[in-house]
Amino acid sequence: MKKIVGFLMVALLALMALPAKAQLKFGIKGGVNISSVHFNSDVLKADNVTGFQVGPMIETTLPLVGVGIDAAVLYSQKGMETDEMSGIKTSMKTDYIDIPVNLKWKFGLPIVKAYLAAGPYIGFRVGGDKIWDVLGDQIEAKSFSAGLNFGAGVELISHLQVGINYGLGLTDNYSAKKIDLEGKNRGWSITAAILF
Template sequence: MKKSVFVLFVAVLGIMAIPAHAQLKFGIKGGANISKVSINKEVLNSDNVTGFNIGPMIEFTVPLVGVGMDVALLYSQRGVETLNETMKTSYLDVPVNFKWKFGIPLVKAYLAAGPYASFRIGGDKFWEIPHHVGEQLKAKNFGAGLNFGAGVELLSHLQVGFNYGLGLTNDYEALTAQDAFRADGKSRGWSINAAIIF
């Protein structure tokens, strides 16, 4: 809970630091997730899982300078695939990205980076994985990490880009049925997104 309060505090400070003459735009963002859990392979050998993300976003940009930030509220699917079984969990992601746009008005490139907070809102909390060292996998309710992204903006209304999410908290926990052994896992993954800006 303290981590989520810290992330929201940083977001509020960032918004307050933006000049009053900054451009404010709203949009809808969505795309595909390719995620994987980074965990000890001797405990659980996981593969990539494909999901999706979608939700509203707000973007602030300082004219001429091209520096600003965007904040989104995304429904997002991530998970684990092991032993030909796919386990997906639904999250509410709140990424806060600082963004720099450069180029000509019709076509601009952008770089983005910033923190995110992730709240589990659906999917099973526990998964049974028979015949494996980690016989049970537990999804945590909260996660946080860093985003790094790049892309292009066309005609000031369409953004297409990719993003890498580096999980910093333990989002999953693998344990034996007797709770004799535990191993933590962090979410890592790529997303390919498109956003329509109004």
């Protein structure tokens, strides 16, 4: 965890140290999350649940090279849907403030560019369900999360980005004591961003 926080600090310092000729843009990003929780045991199966994400972002890109960094502060809703033995589906959602910092490479024509992005994120639980009663035990959502993002998309006329992203949770975000269960957030997001 210290390595992830250290990498985020280095990435932010690198962002500030980029040359003055770098293109700096601010924007708003939002989208749909299709998330689930991967547990360390087959005792509980989790299905996907739909949430959302929204928040401000900043992006800087070196001209001609097309390499840069983007960062955001996103209100993000994640969770899972479970189907217990009774056949009743239960949807459980947890709200986070996620802070992703991605290395981004853009390539293509000035009007339409494709991009690839990857980097770490950290998240802090700010709301939603804290404790769920499942399988006669209580699953508790933890307050901190961290993981890696992998994404791709297109940018139109330097102001609109549409992309898809996969979030690979690396920390245990959920735990249950009686059945020795731990789970990590995983999921896809489809996003759009407007840059100014």
